[in-house]
Amino acid sequence: MQARFAHGLQAALERRLPERRLFLKSDSETRFIRLRPTTQLAAIVGATLFVGWTIIATAMILMDSIGAGSAREQIARAQLTYEQRLNALAADRDARAAEVHAAQARFALAMEQVSAMQERLLASEDRRRELETGIEVIQATLRRTMQEREAARAEIRQLSAQVEGTAGPDRSGGADPRELAATVSFLTDALGDSAAERARIAEAAETAKAEAADLALELRLMAERNARIFGQIEEAMSVSLEPLDAMFRQAGLNPVRILEEVRRGYSGQGGPLMPLAMSTRGDGTPDPDTLRANDILKRLDELNLYRIAIQKTPFAMPVKSAFRFTSGFGYRRDPKGGGTRMHEGVDFAAATGTPIYATADGVVVEAGWDSGYGRSVVIRHGFGIETRYAHLSRIHVNAGQRVSRGERIGDMGSSGRSTGTHLHYEVRVGGVAVNPMTYLRAARHVQ
Numbered sequence: 001m002q003a004r005f006a007h008g009l010q011a012a013l014e015r016r017l018p019e020r021r022l023f024l025k026s027d028s029e030t031r032f033i034r035l036r037p038t039t040q041l042a043a044i045v046g047a048t049l050f051v052g053w054t055i056i057a058t059a060m061i062l063m064d065s066i067g068a069g070s071a072r073e074q075i076a077r078a079q080l081t082y083e084q085r086l087n088a089l090a091a092d093r094d095a096r097a098a099e100v101h102a103a104q105a106r107f108a109l110a111m112e113q114v115s116a117m118q119e120r121l122l123a124s125e126d127r128r129r130e131l132e133t134g135i136e137v138i139q140a141t142l143r144r145t146m147q148e149r150e151a152a153r154a155e156i157r158q159l160s161a162q163v164e165g166t167a168g169p170d171r172s173g174g175a176d177p178r179e180l181a182a183t184v185s186f187l188t189d190a191l192g193d194s195a196a197e198r199a200r201i202a203e204a205a206e207t208a209k210a211e212a213a214d215l216a217l218e219l220r221l222m223a224e225r226n227a228r229i230f231g232q233i234e235e236a237m238s239v240s241l242e243p244l245d246a247m248f249r250q251a252g253l254n255p256v257r258i259l260e261e262v263r264r265g266y267s268g269q270g271g272p273l274m275p276l277a278m279s280t281r282g283d284g285t286p287d288p289d290t291l292r293a294n295d296i297l298k299r300l301d302e303l304n305l306y307r308i309a310i311q312k313t314p315f316a317m318p319v320k321s322a323f324r325f326t327s328g329f330g331y332r333r334d335p336k337g338g339g340t341r342m343h344e345g346v347d348f349a350a351a352t353g354t355p356i357y358a359t360a361d362g363v364v365v366e367a368g369w370d371s372g373y374g375r376s377v378v379i380r381h382g383f384g385i386e387t388r389y390a391h392l393s394r395i396h397v398n399a400g401q402r403v404s405r406g407e408r409i410g411d412m413g414s415s416g417r418s419t420g421t422h423l424h425y426e427v428r429v430g431g432v433a434v435n436p437m438t439y440l441r442a443a444r445h446v447q
Contacts, residue, residue, distance in 0.1 A: 011039035067398050075324040086317075089443065096240045100303060101184020107296065110226050117219050122210045131205045227288060233296050241299060244430050245304040251313070252434070252443035258383060260306045262312075265269040266380075311405050313380035314359035314436070315443035318389060318425050319412070322348040326422055329435040344390070344433035345426035352421045354412040358403045359423075367399045375422065377409050383429075387436075390416050390424035 023032045086330040248255045327347040334341045358379055363385070364379035373390035376398060380386050393413025397403060414421045427436040 009035070013041060017041060038349055048188075065210055072324065079322060082317075086443075092332075098241060099236045102298070103229075103236050104300065106229050106366050106420055107293070110229050111293070113222060115220050117215070121212075121215050121219060124208070124215050128205075128212055129209050131201070135201055138197060146410060191377070221287065230289075230292050230296065233301075238309070240303055241306070242304075244310070247314075247442050248309070251315070251439050252429075253313070253383065258309050259302060259305045263382060264311050309382070311361045312385075314381060314385065314387050314427055314439050316357070316359040316405055317440065318356055318359050318387075319348045319350060319354060319423060320357060321350055321354050323348045323354070329433075329437065344434050345390075345424050347422045347424055348412075349420065349422040350412055352393055352411075352413055354423075355408050356392065356410045356423055358405060358407050358409050359387055360385075360405050362387075362403060364397045364399050364401045364403060364409075367395050367397050367401075370416075372417035374418065375413065376416075377410070377411070379403060386428045386431075388424075388426040388428070390419045390426070391422060393421075 014037050018039040019037060020035045020040070022033040024033065030245055043050055055294040074113060085245075157284075245255045245347040248258055325346065326349045327343055330341045330343060331340055360379075360381045362379040362381035364377060365380045366376065368375070370376045370390070375386070375388040375395055376388055377392065377395060378386060378388050381434075389410060392415060393412040395409070397409045403409060412421060412423050425436055427434050427439060
């Protein structure tokens with residue numbers, strides 16, 4: 001049965017693919033190659049499979065290229081959106097900073113005006129007390145003068161009676177009427193001068209009271225204007241501080257601990273704002289405006305501390321050029337050796353030589369070759385945070401060097417244990433790897 005089937009198959013092949021001979025002729029001899037039907041069939045099948053594989057591979061490459069192009073466009077759009085949000089956040093931050101500076105200027109001007117008004121009011125109060133004291137002295141002098149005048153009048157009446165009762169040669173032994181008249185005239189002039197001085201002092205006192213009333217009105221208007229200024233400054237402080245507080249909380253950081261740590265290490269950046277200590281009551285107790293101003297100064301100090309903390313925290317992107325995310329934080333299949341391994345960072349893929357930037361202020365603690373990381377840079381920031389930039393093609397910093405946020409520290413490459421050009425970026429807090437996207441999302445979502 002099998003022999004008949006093989007014989008029939010051979011006959012069919014001979015009818016469809018008769019035996020052919022391929023002659024190879026040279027100068028000295030002629031040779032030929034016999035092409036049997038089975039050989040021709042194998043050649044045809046092999047050629048058909050090769051052409052089919054070529055078509056399928058070409059189609060897969062085209063589909064992958066189309067899909068990669070679409071993915072790149074999506075990543076480019078996402079990158080553009082991200083950059084626009086960062087630019088909007090930076091513009092909003094600059095606007096808030098400008099508002100704070102303007103509010104500080106208005107606050108300083110208001111404090112100067114309040115201080116001047118307080119000085120004028122204190123001077124007016126001193127003058128009023130001096131005038132009241134002078135009036136009391138004058139009144140005492142007038143009372144004493146009135147008593148002396150009454151005594152003088154009584155003496156005049158007594159002398160007049162003596163003059164009238166004196167006659168003949170005995171008159172020479174009594175008082176001289178001209179002397180008595182002179183004494184009466186002197187006392188009358190003294191009483192007139194005292195009355196005029198009293199009227200002048202009373203007029204000055206009324207003028208001082210009117211000036212004190214005007215100063216009190218002006219001070220009240222100044223207090224109302226200061227209240228409006230305080231309200232605007234407090235609103236600006238709330239608008240500026242609340243997003244910053246939310247940003248640190250979304251990143252998993254305690255804002256209170258962060259500010260305390262920045263305050264302890266504060267140096268060379270302006271110094272803390274000192275509270276005011278003004279009082280118009282003379283008892284050393286701050287008035288409500290002073291307490292309100294001190295609270296604003298405290299919040300301004302917090303804003304300044306937040307500004308320093310942001311510079312020391314990795315909220316910025318390490319890559320500013322076009323890129324695509326190729327791997328996230330967490331467990332994944334090992335692209336080199338297979339199996340599942342923990343990926344303790346995120347990967348950004350771009351062209352070789354793409355600039356890599358520090359994501360926060362700090363000190364370079366490692367800069368060189370590090371086994372599977374290849375050429376890598378480790379930067380120590382504040383609050384126990386470190387960042388690592390691995391698989392670089394070139395390093396631009398040295399260990400011990402202090403770098404600033406946005407400073408170029410290296411170029412993207414594929415050194416170490418890598419399957420292609422990319423940046424492996426890590427964030428560690430207290431030596432423990434955390435998801436870097438937590439910090440990037442926290443900065444992106446704060447408006």
